[in-house]
Amino acid sequence: MDAFDALMQGFATALQPSVLIYGFLGCLVGTMVGVLPGIGPALTIALLLPLTFKAPAVGMFVLFAGIYYGAMYGGSTTSILLNTPGESATVMTAVEGNQMARRGRGGAALATAAIGSFIAGTIGTVALTFFSPWVVEAALKFGPAEYFSLMVLALVAVTAVLGSSVLRGLISLCAGLLFGLAGIDLQTGQPRFTFGQAEMLDGIEMTIAVVGLFAVGEAMFLAWQGRETRRHELHRLSGKVSLTKDDWKRSWKPWLRGAFIGFPIGSMPAGGAELPTLLSYYTEKRLSKHKEEFGKGAIEGVAGPEAANNAAAAGVLMPLLTLGIPTSATAAVILTAFESYGLRPGPTLFTEQGGLVWTLIASLYIGNVILLILNLPLVGLWVRLLRIPAPWLYAGIIVISAAGVYGASKSAFDLLLLFGFGLLGFAFRRFDFPVAPLIIGLILGPMAEQSLRQALTISMGNYSTFVTRPLSAAILCIAVALLVLPALLRWRDRRRRLIK
Amino acid sequence: MQKHRRSFVKAAAASGLLAGLSPRAFAQGAPMFDTINMFVPAAAGGGWDGTARAIEAAAKGAGLVGTFQFENVGGAGGMVGLPRFVNQRKGQGNALMVGGSVMVGAAITNKSPVTMRDVTPIARLTEEAGVIVVPTSGKVQSWQDLAAAIKSNPKAVSVAGGSAGGTDHQLLGLIIKALGGNPKDAAYVAFAGGGPANAAIIGGQVVAGISGYSEFQEQITAGRMKALAVSGTKRIPGVNVPTLLELGVNVTAANWRGVFAAPGVNADQRAKLEALVTRMHASAGWKDALQKRKWTDVFLAGEGFAKEIAKSIAETEAVLKDLGLA
Amino acid sequence: MLAGLLLALVGVAAWQVTVIPVSPMYAEVGATLVPAVVTGLLGLLCLIYAVLAALKRVPDATVEPGQEPLPGSMKRLAFFAGACLVFTGLVAHLGFWLAGTLGAAGVARAFDAPLGLRTLAGSAAIALAFWALFALLLGIDLGPVVPGLGATSS
Numbered sequence: 001m002d003a004f005d006a007l008m009q010g011f012a013t014a015l016q017p018s019v020l021i022y023g024f025l026g027c028l029v030g031t032m033v034g035v036l037p038g039i040g041p042a043l044t045i046a047l048l049l050p051l052t053f054k055a056p057a058v059g060m061f062v063l064f065a066g067i068y069y070g071a072m073y074g075g076s077t078t079s080i081l082l083n084t085p086g087e088s089a090t091v092m093t094a095v096e097g098n099q100m101a102r103r104g105r106g107g108a109a110l111a112t113a114a115i116g117s118f119i120a121g122t123i124g125t126v127a128l129t130f131f132s133p134w135v136v137e138a139a140l141k142f143g144p145a146e147y148f149s150l151m152v153l154a155l156v157a158v159t160a161v162l163g164s165s166v167l168r169g170l171i172s173l174c175a176g177l178l179f180g181l182a183g184i185d186l187q188t189g190q191p192r193f194t195f196g197q198a199e200m201l202d203g204i205e206m207t208i209a210v211v212g213l214f215a216v217g218e219a220m221f222l223a224w225q226g227r228e229t230r231r232h233e234l235h236r237l238s239g240k241v242s243l244t245k246d247d248w249k250r251s252w253k254p255w256l257r258g259a260f261i262g263f264p265i266g267s268m269p270a271g272g273a274e275l276p277t278l279l280s281y282y283t284e285k286r287l288s289k290h291k292e293e294f295g296k297g298a299i300e301g302v303a304g305p306e307a308a309n310n311a312a313a314a315g316v317l318m319p320l321l322t323l324g325i326p327t328s329a330t331a332a333v334i335l336t337a338f339e340s341y342g343l344r345p346g347p348t349l350f351t352e353q354g355g356l357v358w359t360l361i362a363s364l365y366i367g368n369v370i371l372l373i374l375n376l377p378l379v380g381l382w383v384r385l386l387r388i389p390a391p392w393l394y395a396g397i398i399v400i401s402a403a404g405v406y407g408a409s410k411s412a413f414d415l416l417l418l419f420g421f422g423l424l425g426f427a428f429r430r431f432d433f434p435v436a437p438l439i440i441g442l443i444l445g446p447m448a449e450q451s452l453r454q455a456l457t458i459s460m461g462n463y464s465t466f467v468t469r470p471l472s473a474a475i476l477c478i479a480v481a482l483l484v485l486p487a488l489l490r491w492r493d494r495r496r497r498l499i500k
Numbered sequence: 501m502q503k504h505r506r507s508f509v510k511a512a513a514a515s516g517l518l519a520g521l522s523p524r525a526f527a528q529g530a531p532m533f534d535t536i537n538m539f540v541p542a543a544a545g546g547g548w549d550g551t552a553r554a555i556e557a558a559a560k561g562a563g564l565v566g567t568f569q570f571e572n573v574g575g576a577g578g579m580v581g582l583p584r585f586v587n588q589r590k591g592q593g594n595a596l597m598v599g600g601s602v603m604v605g606a607a608i609t610n611k612s613p614v615t616m617r618d619v620t621p622i623a624r625l626t627e628e629a630g631v632i633v634v635p636t637s638g639k640v641q642s643w644q645d646l647a648a649a650i651k652s653n654p655k656a657v658s659v660a661g662g663s664a665g666g667t668d669h670q671l672l673g674l675i676i677k678a679l680g681g682n683p684k685d686a687a688y689v690a691f692a693g694g695g696p697a698n699a700a701i702i703g704g705q706v707v708a709g710i711s712g713y714s715e716f717q718e719q720i721t722a723g724r725m726k727a728l729a730v731s732g733t734k735r736i737p738g739v740n741v742p743t744l745l746e747l748g749v750n751v752t753a754a755n756w757r758g759v760f761a762a763p764g765v766n767a768d769q770r771a772k773l774e775a776l777v778t779r780m781h782a783s784a785g786w787k788d789a790l791q792k793r794k795w796t797d798v799f800l801a802g803e804g805f806a807k808e809i810a811k812s813i814a815e816t817e818a819v820l821k822d823l824g825l826a
Numbered sequence: 827m828l829a830g831l832l833l834a835l836v837g838v839a840a841w842q843v844t845v846i847p848v849s850p851m852y853a854e855v856g857a858t859l860v861p862a863v864v865t866g867l868l869g870l871l872c873l874i875y876a877v878l879a880a881l882k883r884v885p886d887a888t889v890e891p892g893q894e895p896l897p898g899s900m901k902r903l904a905f906f907a908g909a910c911l912v913f914t915g916l917v918a919h920l921g922f923w924l925a926g927t928l929g930a931a932g933v934a935r936a937f938d939a940p941l942g943l944r945t946l947a948g949s950a951a952i953a954l955a956f957w958a959l960f961a962l963l964l965g966i967d968l969g970p971v972v973p974g975l976g977a978t979s980s
Contacts, residue, residue, distance in 0.1 A: 034711035037644055039960075046543070046549075049549075050556075051555055079556045094559075094879055105899075128931075139699075140702060140703035141703060142703070143700060143703060143705035143724070144689070144700070144705065167871065167874060167875055167878075168875070170867065170871050173701075174864060174867050174868035174871060175868060177864045177868075177889075178861070178864050178865065178868060181860065181864065184576065184610070186663050186664060186665070186687075186690045186691075186692055187664055187690050188664050188825075189609050189663065189665035189825050191610065192861060193861070200579060201576035201579065201580065202576055202580070204882070216910075219906070219933070220903065220906055220907075222904045222937075223902045223903060223905075223936040223937055224899045224902060224903050224906075225896065225899070226896035226897075226898060226899055226902055226938065243697070248577070267697075269695055269699030269700070270696050270699075274971040301821060307832075312830055319699065320694070322697070323699075323702070323718075323719070323724075324698075324718040324719070325695045326695040327695045327696070327699075331695070332695065336549075336550060339550065339793060340550065340553070340792075340793075341792075342792035342793065344717065344718045345718070347902060365901045389671060390937045390938075391933070391937035391938065391939035391945070391948075392935035392948060392952065394933055394934075394936075394937055395929075395931070395933040395934040395937075395948075395949060395952055396930070396952050396956070397931035398909070398910070398929065398930065399926050399929065399930050399935045399953055399956050400956055401958050402806045402910075402917075402926070402929065403926070403957070403968060404959050406917060406922075406968060407960050407961075407968050410573075410968075412914050412915075412917070412918060415910075415913070415917070416914055419907075419910040419911070419914065422910070423907075429866050438976065445864070449690070449860045450690075452860070453860075454689045454690075454700075457658060457687050457688070457689050458687070458689060458705065458706060459659040460655055460656060460687070500957060
């Protein structure tokens, strides 16, 4: 059967009212979960798992798909408006998006994020529909050596977010790398930096660090300043939520580039959604004609990463559906759901349960449309969030953050960790250290270390594995070129000027 | 699973938002227990959680229990949750915890003060044998080749599996020892979760892979991996792969799961819980779950189970010592 | 000032690196190498930073004009931190609602809300609303809303 015909049949099923209602519900819950810091789609789907004993399979998977995509949409909202990303994939959005909001362009930032998410989500879903087998085969070529090289490339890209002082940025990055190493070492089982606490054995929960550093830290900083209650004219938003002609012109290319960075990396077994947002941000900063605006609210810096994280979300589903390999927390939970229906995702799923899979894919298209329709009008509503008086707004943020963390672990230790990171976030802002490199270090550190050691175990300690494997060597070359070329070009320019 | 390593969620069986969708099972007669507090020392959505939910469905379906209250405390192979269960549920006759062989190893490698000896064994329910696979695209395609390669230099045979010191790693250690090598020389490549490990194996990044059979089942059926040996005492029904014993390697290992009661419960409470689990095991709902999820039924209640645990602890300690982890 | 704190952190990290038990297991790169390298790097960077700060080459804290704190900043911070600690300490004993109310009131106070009945009532409303959102609507367990009441059951 042709993929297209099968997809049409999927649409026919997914558009039945009894199935559509699940999709709509999923999108709604997903958006809500995305907006609330601290709880993500993985947790929400896990909580809904018991329902799989009771509800029909088609409805459940359509619901899960809605939650999954919805959370990706919703995550950008608080990042942009309040500088409080709820999870690591939206940290890059906060960097530029909040600056836009502070300059009264929050509406435009939310709009470019929503439309970019829609476009990239659709591109990702199309690719998922028609190109899965090829992309997955290519992604399988990535072994530990390639991942390590990719991390090196990412570390080069970090230079884009180091902020005004390279020294401070690097300190922030190193601190992040150090925090990332805490917990049981995967390769040897040895506890590191745990201070004898059982809670530390699994390392620092990413959500706690992100919410603490941004949400709590930001609130603490504003309380310290004491200006927020008198800010009436400051970072007031214009009610305008639509994009100007210029915004469109500056957004569409980042959307597409973001999608093409996000999708392949998302489909890699250890790719994730954070890496593409960072690489997309770096690309946009490099290519932009408005470099001076970066760090002060450049729309490209919101459009690209937002598109990248949604495309990555579609990418993650590819190895799950075609190979039965979960590559993210959410995918792992969805896999469990498949299992509780007695289904095993993988190559045989398409032939044995074709109807279900194509309905799921069709519902991703539909979910994207529902989310766009749901989110564009919401933009106006979200923007009004900022009119809430400061004491209530920040009291609310702290209560939500604490509820999210406490609800996920019910442990006082995690709350202390959350507020500890809040204090660190405050200190960083107070002393003008950028926070984004710390988060990136926290993500990249463990990935880079583990893939380095996996690669070396495989190569029997031979460091040349990174340059003798063609793919790995190619990635390293790109990284070196990106690091060296700008300097070379500047040097050439200067020489030319001197000669003249 | 990296981002969601630790989570502790007590979920109502149906969240409020979707409560309308869940029809209640009708109880036949009075249930044995009104409420069972089910403690899962792992995040929602994992293997132990799945076992616990299946128990819930079967017990409620058979009208044995009115309601289940779930509590998930994930992290460190159960070592974050176990102490909490021991402290909070001491002497309570309506509390159950799901656990298994992973916990035995985790307690040893983490030098946890609280171990499985501190809870009351009720019954072993399921087990899953390990399987050794190679990518079909790789050079090594038979057990003889793999065994020969390991014998000549274990460091050159990279093997992918779950985290260091876990059941997969232990099995590799046992095999190397049985083949006359030093388990410390294992070129074990630990991956976080089954997904990345699967990808590394079928991508041909490593020579071989070790994990539970269900972890690789799909790839084996699809012909991307070739199963060389299984670690159970018998072949897996319907799977034409020899056991290690048949291949002349004196190694058996299986990843078992069971249920435990709180410490300090009296004999009556213990007997009642054992009766509950025994009746749950006999129910149609449980048989259905076993079949659907392809779990191997190794039901063993009471003293027999307690003896098995003691044996399991001693064996695991020995392996981990050989690996240099205990 | 921060430089000093950072150096202290590096000290703690260095001590922890030496505490990592060395496994006799075969591994080309052991568990200690990367932590040691990162700690060393961070130590070096912090040292440079400390020296530059001491020489006044880099201001320890930069404040944009018009962004300097208004008087009473320490008092506001104290309320904020107090709110966080009170919540952490009490949530397991008083339930989410009461602890959340105290926490929210403390944060609101840190943003110059007067300490009065109105603030308390508002905080109580916020805490209850979010408890309802998380516990009832999303099914996430936050413990009882007040001790002994409202535990979710299936």
